[in-house]
Amino acid sequence: MPETDLLSPAAAGKxxxxxxxxxxxxxxxxxxxxxxxxxxxATVRDIIRRxxxxxxxxxxxxxxxxxxxxxxxxxxxRRFRPILAAQYESAPDFQTYIRGAVRAYFYFxxxxxxxxxxxxxxxxxxxxxHSETPEMKAVYDQxxxxxxxVLAKGQGPLVDVDYLTAACIAIxxxxxxxxxxxxxxxxxxxxxxxxxxxxxxxxxLPRVTP
Amino acid sequence: MPETDLLSPAAAGKxxxxxxxxxxxxxxxxxxxxxxxxxxxATVRDIIRRxxxxxxxxxxxxxxxxxxxxxxxxxxxRRFRPILAAQYESAPDFQTYIRGAVRAYFYFxxxxxxxxxxxxxxxxxxxxxHSETPEMKAVYDQxxxxxxxVLAKGQGPLVDVDYLTAACIAIxxxxxxxxxxxxxxxxxxxxxxxxxxxxxxxxxLPRVTP
Amino acid sequence: MPETDLLSPAAAGKxxxxxxxxxxxxxxxxxxxxxxxxxxxATVRDIIRRxxxxxxxxxxxxxxxxxxxxxxxxxxxRRFRPILAAQYESAPDFQTYIRGAVRAYFYFxxxxxxxxxxxxxxxxxxxxxHSETPEMKAVYDQxxxxxxxVLAKGQGPLVDVDYLTAACIAIxxxxxxxxxxxxxxxxxxxxxxxxxxxxxxxxxLPRVTP
Amino acid sequence: MPETDLLSPAAAGKxxxxxxxxxxxxxxxxxxxxxxxxxxxATVRDIIRRxxxxxxxxxxxxxxxxxxxxxxxxxxxRRFRPILAAQYESAPDFQTYIRGAVRAYFYFxxxxxxxxxxxxxxxxxxxxxHSETPEMKAVYDQxxxxxxxVLAKGQGPLVDVDYLTAACIAIxxxxxxxxxxxxxxxxxxxxxxxxxxxxxxxxxLPRVTP
DNA sequence: AATGAATGAGAATTCATTCAT
DNA sequence: AATGAATGAATTCTCATTCAT
Numbered sequence: 001m002p003e004t005d006l007l008s009p010a011a012a013g014k015x016x017x018x019x020x021x022x023x024x025x026x027x028x029x030x031x032x033x034x035x036x037x038x039x040x041x042a043t044v045r046d047i048i049r050r051x052x053x054x055x056x057x058x059x060x061x062x063x064x065x066x067x068x069x070x071x072x073x074x075x076x077x078r079r080f081r082p083i084l085a086a087q088y089e090s091a092p093d094f095q096t097y098i099r100g101a102v103r104a105y106f107y108f109x110x111x112x113x114x115x116x117x118x119x120x121x122x123x124x125x126x127x128x129x130h131s132e133t134p135e136m137k138a139v140y141d142q143x144x145x146x147x148x149x150v151l152a153k154g155q156g157p158l159v160d161v162d163y164l165t166a167a168c169i170a171i172x173x174x175x176x177x178x179x180x181x182x183x184x185x186x187x188x189x190x191x192x193x194x195x196x197x198x199x200x201x202x203x204x205l206p207r208v209t210p
Numbered sequence: 211m212p213e214t215d216l217l218s219p220a221a222a223g224k225x226x227x228x229x230x231x232x233x234x235x236x237x238x239x240x241x242x243x244x245x246x247x248x249x250x251x252a253t254v255r256d257i258i259r260r261x262x263x264x265x266x267x268x269x270x271x272x273x274x275x276x277x278x279x280x281x282x283x284x285x286x287x288r289r290f291r292p293i294l295a296a297q298y299e300s301a302p303d304f305q306t307y308i309r310g311a312v313r314a315y316f317y318f319x320x321x322x323x324x325x326x327x328x329x330x331x332x333x334x335x336x337x338x339x340h341s342e343t344p345e346m347k348a349v350y351d352q353x354x355x356x357x358x359x360v361l362a363k364g365q366g367p368l369v370d371v372d373y374l375t376a377a378c379i380a381i382x383x384x385x386x387x388x389x390x391x392x393x394x395x396x397x398x399x400x401x402x403x404x405x406x407x408x409x410x411x412x413x414x415l416p417r418v419t420p
Numbered sequence: 421m422p423e424t425d426l427l428s429p430a431a432a433g434k435x436x437x438x439x440x441x442x443x444x445x446x447x448x449x450x451x452x453x454x455x456x457x458x459x460x461x462a463t464v465r466d467i468i469r470r471x472x473x474x475x476x477x478x479x480x481x482x483x484x485x486x487x488x489x490x491x492x493x494x495x496x497x498r499r500f501r502p503i504l505a506a507q508y509e510s511a512p513d514f515q516t517y518i519r520g521a522v523r524a525y526f527y528f529x530x531x532x533x534x535x536x537x538x539x540x541x542x543x544x545x546x547x548x549x550h551s552e553t554p555e556m557k558a559v560y561d562q563x564x565x566x567x568x569x570v571l572a573k574g575q576g577p578l579v580d581v582d583y584l585t586a587a588c589i590a591i592x593x594x595x596x597x598x599x600x601x602x603x604x605x606x607x608x609x610x611x612x613x614x615x616x617x618x619x620x621x622x623x624x625l626p627r628v629t630p
Numbered sequence: 631m632p633e634t635d636l637l638s639p640a641a642a643g644k645x646x647x648x649x650x651x652x653x654x655x656x657x658x659x660x661x662x663x664x665x666x667x668x669x670x671x672a673t674v675r676d677i678i679r680r681x682x683x684x685x686x687x688x689x690x691x692x693x694x695x696x697x698x699x700x701x702x703x704x705x706x707x708r709r710f711r712p713i714l715a716a717q718y719e720s721a722p723d724f725q726t727y728i729r730g731a732v733r734a735y736f737y738f739x740x741x742x743x744x745x746x747x748x749x750x751x752x753x754x755x756x757x758x759x760h761s762e763t764p765e766m767k768a769v770y771d772q773x774x775x776x777x778x779x780v781l782a783k784g785q786g787p788l789v790d791v792d793y794l795t796a797a798c799i800a801i802x803x804x805x806x807x808x809x810x811x812x813x814x815x816x817x818x819x820x821x822x823x824x825x826x827x828x829x830x831x832x833x834x835l836p837r838v839t840p
Numbered sequence: 841a842a843t844g845a846a847t848g849a850g851a852a853t854t855c856a857t858t859c860a861t
Numbered sequence: 862a863a864t865g866a867a868t869g870a871a872t873t874c875t876c877a878t879t880c881a882t
Contacts, residue, residue: 015882019845040250043872054847059874163403166388170380178376192416193373200414201407206399225862253855264864269857435861439866460670463851474868479853583823586808590800598796609836613793617831624830626822645841673876684843689878 023061025051027075030068035133039069069134076135080108081142088146094155098198101143102172103191106179108139110187113180144169159205171197233271235261237285240278245343249279279344286345290318291352298356304367305409307360311353312382312408313401316389318349320397323390354379369415381407443481445471447495450488455553459489489554496555500528501562508566514577515619517570521563522592522618523611526599528559530607533600564589579625591617653691655681657705660698661742665763669699699764706765710738711772718776724787727780728828731773732802733821736809738769740817743810774799789835801827 029050033042044065048058062068087100112135147168151161171194179190239260243252254275258268272278297310322345357378361371381404389400449470453462464485468478482488507520532555567588571581591614599610659680663672674695678688692698717730742765777798781791801824809820 015843015845022845038250040248044874045872055874056848056876057846060845064873160399160403162388163385163400166384167381167404167407170384171377174376174380175373178372189370189416190373193370194377196414196416197377197411200412201410204406204410206402206406229862254857255855265857265866266859266864267862270862273857275856435864435866442866458670460668464853465851475853476855476869477867480866484852580819580823582808583805583820586804587801587824587827590804591797594796594800595793598792609790610793612836613790614797616834616836617797620832620834621827621830624826626819626826649841674878675876685845685878686843686880687841690841693878695877 022051022053022057025053026058026061026068027072030065031072031133031135034069034072038132039065039134072134073138076108076112076133077138077142080104080139083108084139084142084146088150094150094157095199097150097155098147098168099191099195101146102194102198103187105139105143105172106176106187106191106194109136109176109180110185112136113185140169140173143172157202157205158207158209159202160208164205167201168198229271232261232263232267235263236268236271236278237282241282241343241345244279244282249275249344283344283348286318286322286343287348287352290314290349293318294352294356298360304360308357308378308408309401309405311356312404313397315349315353315382316386316397316401316404319346319386319390320395322346323395350379350383353382367412367415368417368419369412370418374415377411378408439481442471442473442477445473446478446481446488447492450485451492451553451555454489454492459485459554492554493558496528496532496553497558497562500524500559503528504559504562504566508570514570518567518588518618519611519615521566522614523607525559525563525592526596526607526611526614529556529596529600530605532556533605560589560593563592577622577625578627578629579622580628584625587621588618649691652681652683652687655683656688656691656698657702661702661763661765664699664702669695669764703764703768706738706742706763707768707772710734710769713738714769714772714776718780721780724780725829728777728798729821729825731776732824732828733817735769735773735802736806736817736821736824739766739806739810740815742766743815770799770803773802787832787835788837788839789832790838794835797831798828 026047030042030047032050033046036042037046042065044058045055047065047068048055051058062071083104084101087097087104091097091100112133144165148161148165151159151164175190175194175197179185179187236257239257240252242260243256246252247256252275254265254268257275257278258265261268272281293314294311297307297314301307301310322343354375357375358371361369361374385400385404385407389395389397446467450462450467452470453466456462457466462485464478465475467485467488468475471478482491503524504521507517507524511517511520532553564585568581568585571579571584595610595614595617599605599607656677659677660672662680663676666672667676672695674685674688677695677698678685681688692701713734714731717727717734721727721730742763774795777795778791781789781794805820805824805827809815809817
């Protein structure tokens with residue numbers, strides 16, 4: 001409730017900039033930490049340690065580990081949603097949609113993958129960890145929903161919708177995960193593989209009576 | 211005052227039996243607890259609470275929470291390995307092998323699923339937890355290895371082995387997970403779906419030059 | 421949920437005894453700490469420090485500072501209630517009741533006062549503290565209630581009940597507090613003073629119309 | 631950009647005025663907050679939240695939370711001292727002095743009470759807190775001292791000075807506290823009650839030999 | 841002077857593991 | 862072997878105070 005702004009605009013701008021940087025630093029650190037050791041095992045201190053902020057600073061930006069997780073999810077979803085939506089709108093048939101969605105997802109993964117460097121080997125210290133960033137989860141949820149939607153609208157074959165969704169998602173997820181482990185990363189090869197796997201399997205699937 | 215060394219063989223046998231029972235009780239409790247809330251969130255007290263035992267007794271049987279996890283993994287792997295091995299030995303071709311492996315995996319899942327009752331919905335209290343029991347993980351690793359092996363031996367098509375393994379595993383995992391959520395569980399339908407998805411996709415896959 | 425009690429009765433008894441001792445040690449430490457620096461300023465660590473227990477042990481016995489406070493209150497109330505009740509039952513008139521209650525209260529105070537030794541000077545480090553133990557508060561509440569009750573039943577003069585209660589309580593409290601500061605403590609003198617102060621003032625009080 | 635040193639005297643005066651206003655705003659806020667939740671539980675942010683100021687500004691005016699407390703005490707004492715002193719000078723006897731002092735104290739209380747509005751009921755959130763503003767404490771100390779002085783000078787009866795002081799103070803305090811809880815507040819009735827309680831009790835008190 | 845983000849010591853609490861009985 | 866209280870490091874979060882702007 002300051003009465004007036006006594007700071008110069010420049011100074012105020014710098015303040016804002018620093019805040020934005022710190023916010024991002026926390027998110028980046030959190031992404032790396034969650035990827036390294038999983039959400040459950042990660043502690044707020046782990047996140048802070050990858051930052052040059054103090055404990056207090058963390059709590060100035062986020063009220064808990066949970067809130068960071070949400071922010072990360074939102075971040076991923078927000079960036080991926082428009083891409084996926086475009087595919088969804090423009091695709092004339094199921095095949096085209098699948099290809100577009102998988103491609104979009106894989107490029108997103110590569111992007112994510114490039115944006116952080118895991119400092120040390122995760123699984124060594126914290127076993128049993130499913131490294132899945134909240135962003136991946138958010139994107140994955142989006143894809144799941146849109147596949148289900150396309151199928152539900154009858155634009156796909158008359159198969160078990162749940163199973164097909166699960167299978168598509170599964171393929172995209174795992175092939176994607178396998179892809180980003182390689183060096184160099186060949187996105188188009190991976191897209192082709194996943195798409196053929198999905199589409200090739202379709203004709204043979206057991207039909208259901210709606 | 212504890213019983214002394216002056217036991218009859220019968221009494222000694224009884225004691226062995228009790229030990230085995232306790233060991234199993236701990237594993238059963240741990241399986242349920244890990245499934246409910248994940249390894250990290252689970253506390254040793256959570257485990258022993260589902261047991262007749264005291265904290266101290268727990269540590270007589272396992273030296274740490276970690277060790278219980280390992281034991282659970284071993285347990286699952288040990289039970290599943292022979293089944294899978296049989297498929298592996300007897301299968302004349304890739305198709306047969308896949309069908310056998312998926313069927314074996316799905317029946318294993320159903321078995322696991324029936325063996326514990328999640329008291330309440332875990333995800334409510336512990337968000338972002340991918341409940342995956344150590345046993346599932348172990349079995350999954352086995353399947354992954356054997357698929358890779360079959361492919362490596364040239365009994366499958368000339369495709370990207372890593373990707374195919376990943377895709378097969380992914381399909382089996384997710385369709386399987388989807389299957390056990392249903393009531394009633396129709397194992398054979400799910401097997402058929404997963405198998406067709408995998409095998410149907412094969413011919414269309416991009417070939418690689420070895 | 422131990423199957424049987426394998427401990428000898430003697431050992432079990434010792435366990436129980438130790439627990440009782442620890443429980444008391446915590447209460448004693450808490451009483452002293454609350455008296456020294458007030459409930460608000462007191463920390464759980466302050467309490468533990470006056471004990472040879474560990475942090476964890478504290479939480480084995482009480483779940484929070486608050487719970488210790490409650491226990492202390494209950495303790496005081498439980499010990500004082502019967503004494504006060506006896507006065508209340510047997511007193512033929514207001515004068516007798518007041519004298520009995522004040523006497524009981526003062527003896528209780530002396531008892532309390534003797535039971536703990538403030539290690540260092542409180543007010544130096546934690547200013548603005550109203551040193552009032554929860555036990556004193558509980559007893560005080562009892563007395564307040566019983567005076568109000570006696571007056572409400574018409575056994576006292578027709579005066580403003582709230583004010584009279586407040587005044588009686590106030591006199592007892594402050595004269596009592598003053599009393600225990602002295603060395604030697606002369607309980608009977610203090611009782612006499614307080615009682616005369618209360619009863620002497622009665623006739624002159626403004627009457628109210630009920 | 632802050633104003634520079636090139637200010638007109640008028641502007642400088644204005645700044646002085648602002649400083650005084652801020653100082654008062656902090657004190658008012660602090661009084662309310664301390665009353666609501668006690669000194670310990672109150673945070674500096676609680677205080678500035680009831681203010682137009684920033685954290686930094688707070689520390690421009692007072693160097694610590696403690697210092698604010700002191701300032702409040704001084705404030706109350708400073709305002710009340712002259713009033714009490716006047717009574718003290720002009721009173722021909724003990725009776726008159728007591729009546730004057732009590733009346734002055736009660737009017738002071740009413741004044742204090744009107745000057746802040748407790749937002750919600752404090753005791754709900756912070757148990758066991760005897761909300762006593764530093765100002766009340768300061769005034770109370772003054773009264774205590776002056777009664778003791780009057781008695782010491784032999785203008786009162788030959789009774790136990792400590793006890794009488796304690797009792798007078800106690801009555802004034804508690805009846806006063808009870809008074810301000812009422813709506814409407816009837817100061818004169820309360821004064822009459824307290825004065826009669828004190829003076830009425832005097833003749834009956836045990837005499838001491840000096 | 842004002843601003844409000846940053847700091848970090850310190851508070852409450854949990855929990856894997858040990859150990860006396 | 863069994864028991865369960867004790868331990869204390871580790872965790873989350875708060876808040877008085879400082880300091881760059």
